[in-house]
Amino acid sequence: xxxxxxxxxxxxxxxxxxxxxxxxxxxxxxxxxxxxxxxxxxxxxxxxxxxxxxxxxxxxxxxxxxxxxxxxxxxxxxxxxxxxxxxxxxxxxxxxxxxxxxxxxxxxxxxxxxxxxxxxxxxxxxxxxxxxxxxxxxxxxxxxxxxxxxxxxxxxxxxxxxxxxxxxxxxxxxxxxxxxxxxxxxxxxxxxxxxxxxxxxxxxxxxxxxxxxxxxxxxxxxxxxxxxxxxxxxxxxxxxxxxxxxxxxxxxxxxxxxxxxxxxx
Amino acid sequence: xxxxxxxxxxxxxxxxxxxxxxxxxxxxxxxxxxxxxxxxxxxxxxxxxxxxxxxxxxxxxxxxxxxxxxxxxxxxxxxxxxxxxxxxxxxxxxxxxxxxxxxxxxxxxxxxxxxxxxxxxxxxxxxxxxxxxxxxxxxxxxxxxxxxxxxxxxxxxxxxxxxxxxxxxxxxxxxxxxxxxxxxxxxxxxxxxxxxxxxxxxxxxxxxxxxxxxxxxxxxxxxxxxxxxxxxxxxxxxxxxxxxxxxxxxxxxxxxxxxxxxxxxxxxxxxxxxxxxxxxxx
Numbered sequence: 439x440x441x442x443x444x445x446x447x448x449x450x451x452x453x454x455x456x457x458x459x460x461x462x463x464x465x466x467x468x469x470x471x472x473x474x475x476x477x478x479x480x481x482x483x484x485x486x487x488x489x490x491x492x493x494x495x496x497x498x499x500x501x502x503x504x505x506x507x508x509x510x511x512x513x514x515x516x517x518x519x520x521x522x523x524x525x526x527x528x529x530x531x532x533x534x535x536x537x538x539x540x541x542x543x544x545x546x547x548x549x550x551x552x553x554x555x556x557x558x559x560x561x562x563x564x565x566x567x568x569x570x571x572x573x574x575x576x577x578x579x580x581x582x583x584x585x586x587x588x589x590x591x592x593x594x595x596x597x598x599x600x601x602x603x604x605x606x607x608x609x610x611x612x613x614x615x616x617x618x619x620x621x622x623x624x625x626x627x628x629x630x631x632x633x634x635x636x637x638x639x640x641x642x643x644x645x646x647x648x649x650x651x652x653x654x655x656x657x658x659x660x661x662x663x664x665x666x667x668x669x670x671x672x673x674x675x676x677x678x679x680x681x682x683x684x685x686x687x688x689x690x691x692x693x694x695x696x697x698x699x700x701x702x703x
Numbered sequence: 704x705x706x707x708x709x710x711x712x713x714x715x716x717x718x719x720x721x722x723x724x725x726x727x728x729x730x731x732x733x734x735x736x737x738x739x740x741x742x743x744x745x746x747x748x749x750x751x752x753x754x755x756x757x758x759x760x761x762x763x764x765x766x767x768x769x770x771x772x773x774x775x776x777x778x779x780x781x782x783x784x785x786x787x788x789x790x791x792x793x794x795x796x797x798x799x800x801x802x803x804x805x806x807x808x809x810x811x812x813x814x815x816x817x818x819x820x821x822x823x824x825x826x827x828x829x830x831x832x833x834x835x836x837x838x839x840x841x842x843x844x845x846x847x848x849x850x851x852x853x854x855x856x857x858x859x860x861x862x863x864x865x866x867x868x869x870x871x872x873x874x875x876x877x878x879x880x881x882x883x884x885x886x887x888x889x890x891x892x893x894x895x896x897x898x899x900x901x902x903x904x905x906x907x908x909x910x911x912x913x914x915x916x917x918x919x920x921x922x923x924x925x926x927x928x929x930x931x932x933x934x935x936x937x938x939x940x941x942x943x944x945x946x947x948x949x950x951x952x953x954x955x956x957x958x959x960x961x962x963x964x965x966x967x968x969x970x971x972x973x974x975x976x977x978x979x980x981x982x983x984x985x
Contacts, residue, residue, distance in 0.1 A: 571803045571804075599802075599803050600801070602803065603800070603802075603803050603843075603844065606845040607797060607844075607845065610845075651798070652797070652798050655793065655795055655798035655799065656798050656799065656801065658754070658759055658793070659791075659793055659798065659799035659801065660801055660811075661759055662757050662759060662786065662789075662790075662791045662793075663786075663790075663801070663811055663812040663815060663859065663860075663863075664783065664786050664787070664812050664815035664816055664863070665801075665811070665815050666783070666815065669815070670817055671814045671815055671817060672813070672814050672817045672818060672819060672820060672823070673814060673820065674806070674807060674810035674811075674813070674814055674820065674823050674824075674827070675807060675810075676820065
């Protein structure tokens with residue numbers, strides 16, 4: 439379970455850690471949009487430099503970023519290879535049936551490869567340097583305008599932060615249930631597909647009941663502490679916009695400008 | 704007579720899917736500033752009483768039923784005022800931790816009461832300090848032990864400044880050392896804040912240290928009184944499905960053997976001293 443890199447947070451103390459999650463989330467989303475502005479070698483070069491600088495600024499070991507890319511490496515290679523063989527145009531170096539390797543094909547496959555890796559790297563920068571709690575807070579702020587459409591943003595935020603809080607507890611519980619079932623002879627790692635699905639049932643049912651019990655207990659505890667559904671509440675945790683967030687914003691704007699300037703039309 | 708902070712008269716409660724009442728015509732008083740313990744074996748309706756006192760459950764309709772806490776009569780309208788006066792620490796430390804970190808959790812009750820943020824910060828800091836968790840202020844619950852989580856729960860209750868703390872088997876999931884520490888902490892905050900404690904337990908040793916004991920069996924109140932009065936009668940405790948604490952077992956056996964042990968001897972140390980004196984006289 440500990441191998442999952444998505445959503446993993448590694449504590450640290452570099453400049454990226456000091457940034458406001460709102461700024462980081464917005465910048466990450468916009469990054470995925472502006473990445474499509476790049477369409478020539480120069481713009482891809484700048485894109486890579488800016489991304490690698492952001493990665494470097496986290497002061498984390500390169501290995502954790504490699505762990506982020508690794509699970510998707512086959513998808514990346516598959517897409518790049520398709521681009522390589524099926525794009526026509528420019529000089530043709532090799533030709534066989536419908537397959538051919540052309541100048542544009544090589545170029546496109548390298549672009550796609552860079553694009554993929556950069557998106558993964560930037561989103562890994564976000565998840566590694568921001569606790570899930572900060573992400574939930576940031577998302578709440580971003581979702582706030584939906585309040586005008588009668589979307590219960592405060593309730594959704596509470597649900598998000600409770601859900602995040604119970605992820606480690608439920609993981610623990612799942613491991614404990616698996617061990618308990620193993621002690622009674624259950625086997626989770628062998629047999630065909632059907633047998634494996636069958637062997638999940640003795641984990642899922644207790645886990646489901648367990649989470650309902652937690653929900654009931656927690657609801658009682660919340661009510662006993664004065665929580666009223668839909669009532670106004672004040673907030674203890676607030677996000678603060680600091681000078682680091684202006685750096686973040688400035689950095690992102692600079693990248694956008696450079697991409698616009700170097701783009702060929 | 705001291706004032707009563709809790710007055711309960713003719714309280715009955717029946718769960719929807721059962722025929723027999725979980726709590727049957729229970730009446731008792733809790734004096735201000737005292738430590739009252741409700742004992743009973745599993746399924747005797749102890750936790751139900753805790754939930755009834757806080758308005759989480761509403762009693763069966765009966766004109767004679769009265770629950771009064773600090774002068775306020777509990778009904779659907781006053782429920783939220785009552786909750787400002789009563790704090791409950793529940794059994795499972797994991798399932799009552801609402802916030803994502805210690806300070807968030809302590810602030811939860813204050814957020815619900817719309818306390819402004821600056822004021823919240825001082826209160827949160829103070830109460831976390833009071834329960835000795837300042838070092839863990841920013842910690843997430845999965846890095847805390849069960850005893851530490853219960854400390855946080857106590858801090859969360861102290862933050863809203865209640866009059867009465869209900870401990871609903873709060874120590875039953877802790878190891879013996881954690882249990883003793885939590886009970887000592889509660890004694891400390893009781894003194895510092897002038898609180899009344901209503902603890903619910905099946906740990907008879909914990910009960911023997913209370914000012915008043917209520918014995919509950921299958922929803923009915925069998926007896927109430929000081930530990931000395933209650934533990935005199937072994938058959939009463941047996942009929943509630945409980946065992947006497949070791950000290951009282953020894954004391955009662957001595958009395959049976961014809962050794963006169965005075966009433967006022969109510970703990971191990973006094974008994975040891977008394978027996979040593981007896982030895983000298985012989």
